[in-house]
Amino acid sequence: MTSGRPALLKYAFGLLLAAMLSACGFHLRGAADMAMPFKSIYLGFPDTSTLGNALKRNIRGADSTVIVPDAKDAEAILEALSERREKSVLSLNNQGRVREYTLVYAFKFRVRDNKGNELLAPTEIRLTRDINYDETQTLAKESEEAMLYRDMQSDLVAQILRRLSAIQRQP
Numbered sequence: 001m002t003s004g005r006p007a008l009l010k011y012a013f014g015l016l017l018a019a020m021l022s023a024c025g026f027h028l029r030g031a032a033d034m035a036m037p038f039k040s041i042y043l044g045f046p047d048t049s050t051l052g053n054a055l056k057r058n059i060r061g062a063d064s065t066v067i068v069p070d071a072k073d074a075e076a077i078l079e080a081l082s083e084r085r086e087k088s089v090l091s092l093n094n095q096g097r098v099r100e101y102t103l104v105y106a107f108k109f110r111v112r113d114n115k116g117n118e119l120l121a122p123t124e125i126r127l128t129r130d131i132n133y134d135e136t137q138t139l140a141k142e143s144e145e146a147m148l149y150r151d152m153q154s155d156l157v158a159q160i161l162r163r164l165s166a167i168q169r170q171p
Helices: 006-024 050-062 134-164
Strands: 040-045 078-091 096-115 118-132
Touching: 040 050, 050 078, 050 134, 078 118, 078 134, 096 134, 118 134
Parallel strands: 040 078
Antiparallel strands: 078 096, 096 118
């Protein structure tokens, strides 16, 4: 008979916690409003670009903006000026072996309208991550590095979308 009392207290505590969270205005962060100020956009990426494909997927899923295959048909043209990944040594151990690397993912782009007017000046987004290295776990560290680059790419796509949605169109 006494074993039912702790379960009842846990249930009551859970209800009290849920009531307190809902009363304070707490809610999960949803998708941000990424409404683009233009109806169509041309993305200057090759078809094999993973960044370009991720950006296309996110634009199609977040907004009514249409991605057009020809720059002449677009209200806005995103030009990819450069995209690079770098890996540099951050620190060495006392034997002179690498202990940490710094991974860098940099992307530079600009946005113009179909008349050639600049909507967004050349902008560089540079993301960095540090990664520990252990030569006894080479394969695991290579997959961790690939995962960090994928994470940086998704962060980069979100930052590009925020910059695109913040563009102010001139009448």
